[in-house]
Amino acid sequence: MTEVVQPDNKSTADPPDKKKGGVEAAMKTWGIPLAVLVFLLLFFMPTPEGMKPDAQKSIAIFTGALVLWITNPIPIYLTSIIAILLLPLTGAVKDQETAFGTLGFDVIWLMVSAFVLTSAIMKSNLGRRLALWMVTKFGRTPKMTLLVLVLINFILAFFVPSTTARATLMVPICLILLDIYKAIPGKGNLGKVMMLQGVQADAIATSGVMTATAGNIIAVGFINDQAGGHIGYMDWLLASMPTAIVVMLITFFIGLKIFPLKGEAAFHNTIDTLKDELKKLGDFSINEKKATVIFLITVILWATGDYQKGWFGFEISTEQTAVLAALLCLLPRVGLLTWKEANIKWELMIFAAGAYAVGNALDKSKGAEWIIKKVVNGLGLEHMSHVWVYVLVVFLSMYSHLIFTSKTVRVTILIPAFIALAKSLGMDPVALGLASAMTLTYTITLPPHSKVNTIYFSTGYFSVLDQVKYAVVTCFIGAVVISLSLFTWFKIIGIH
Known part of the structure; x- marks a missing residue:
């Protein structure tokens, strides 16, 4: 029988750790000396005309950190700590608050609360119960099962x-289904398309919900702080979810064309077996009831954020709602978690704080603006129609995961750069920043491009070539739909 993920979230089917490839090993070996060299060259070179000294220092620190984030010779949070320390020491920022105050940003609290909520949902088994119930209720045929x-x-x-948490929930259920279908890795297309669409659905759904990944939250922080936006939970949902649904539906049917299900195994006792899995969860536990109530309170507060002022005379912000949800999860008797059980990724918090610090230093010193102007002049973008600039940025952002495998690193590099580009060309930085941010979750082309890809790939049901074929088409369709949405749907909902 196909092996499934055990309760400790480790799969018995997971392959052993692979030895680092030649390119990756070389990047780790030369990352630190290259970062130091780049930093020193930029820091001590003559200040270019039109650039302030603090802008030059900010660029040097950002570029050095960028090399370390990409080559990854040390953990990304350590790079952020180094950058935070260097900003005031070198005089790149005039006050320590710009460097050290970022850990207190409201967006950091939003990320902390998101991790607490994830831990509560995982502990309660609510997500697993929901998935099994929906499949047994609506998945009567292979195609319907895929859609469910x-x-x-x-x-x-x-x-x-958390994209990884969702993959951890979904892969065992997919393996149970495929075992019942008598699907064998490498034979037939059912397992192949099920796992590939799992990768794609995880990524595309993430683009539709602001809190579905830390990268979206970081992007919103940049858009609101640097572009003067007011993007909240419902703004993101209204802008991005329709696009995500359209892209998923189109690529769902394309997947069935690329990997047709003709001649696949019949549906034998599948529903009964899944019902047995559902029965094993027992009655609705007290923790599941608590998680459901907390989740409903959170969603209702997020959904009514624009109306609360008129109704009650005050408004509970997205961040306040998230912190309230975390508090409810952790409160004795009321909640279902202890602090030790809350899987808060502090290394990501530190990384985000450092990313904001160097990003804001670049913005305040006008260093980003100077770089973008040089890029604009070099590429002739100032003579290009704004329509084509929008489209070019969306496509560049979509396929940037081929170079940068970390969503958070890509957000940190690209979103402030695109905001500065929009400002320099007289375009709307909020619309451009949001559209490009919507593409950053499409990390679906190769297994190493995300942990989700690796989890699904480890099941053995699809090859690297299978993933590339499906992903190239999906990314292209995603970029086209998001570009069209930017010129149409964004204007309808008032983001333009």
């Missing part, structure tokens, strides 16, 4: 704000 699995991914994106 996609739908489950979209639903989970609202209350499991």
Whole structure:
């Protein structure tokens, strides 16, 4: 029988750790000396005309950190700590608050709360129960089962704000289904398309929900702080979810064309077996009831954010709602978690704080603006139609994961750069920043491009070539749909 993920979230089917490839090993070996060299060259070179000294220092620190984030010879949070320390020491920022105050940003609290909520959902088994119930209720044929699995991914994106956590929930259920279908890795297309659409549904659903990944939250922080936006939970949902649904539906049917299900195994006792899995969960536990209530309170407060002022005379912000949800999860008797059980990724918090610090230093010193102006002049973008600039940025952002495998690193590099580009060309930085941010979760082309890819790939049901074929088409369709949405739907909902 196909092996499934055990309760400790480790799969018995996971392959052993692979030896680092030649390129990756070389990047780790030369990352530190290259970063130091780049930093020193930029820091001590003559200040270019039109650039302030603090801007030059900010660029040097940012570029050195960028090399370390990409080559990854040390953990990304250590790079952020180094950058935070260097900003005031070198005089790149005039006050320590710009460097050290970022850990207190409201967006950091939003990320902390998202991790607490994820831990509560995982501990309660609510996500697993929901997935099994939906498949047994609506998945009567292989195609319907595939569609239900996609739908489950979209639903989970609202209350499991971690792409890896959702993959960890979904892969065991997919393996159970495929075992019942008598699907064998490498033979037939059912397992292949199920796992590939799992990768895609996880990524595309993530683009539709602001809290579905830390990268979205970081992007919103940049858009609101540097572009003067007011993007909240419902603004993101209204802008991005329709696009995500359209892209998923188109690519769902394309997947069935690329990997047709003709001649696949019949549906034998599948529903009964899944019902047995559901029965094993027992009655609705007290923890599941608590998680459900907390989730509903959170969603209601997020959904009514624009109306609360008129109704009650005050408004509970997205961040305040998230912190309230975390508090409810952790409160004795009321909640279902202890502090030790809350899987808060502090290394990501530190990385985000450092990313904001160097990003804001670049913005305040006008260093980013100077770089973008040089890029604009070099590429002739100032003579290009704004329409084509929008489209070019969306496509560049979509395929940037081929170079940068970390969503958070890509957000940190690209979103401030695109905001500065929009400002320099007289374009709307909020619309451009939001559209490009919506593409950053499409890390679906190769297994190493995300942990989700690796988890699904480890099942053995699809090859690297299978993933590339499907992903190239999906990314292209995603970029086209998001570009069209930027010129049409964004204007309808008032983002332009």
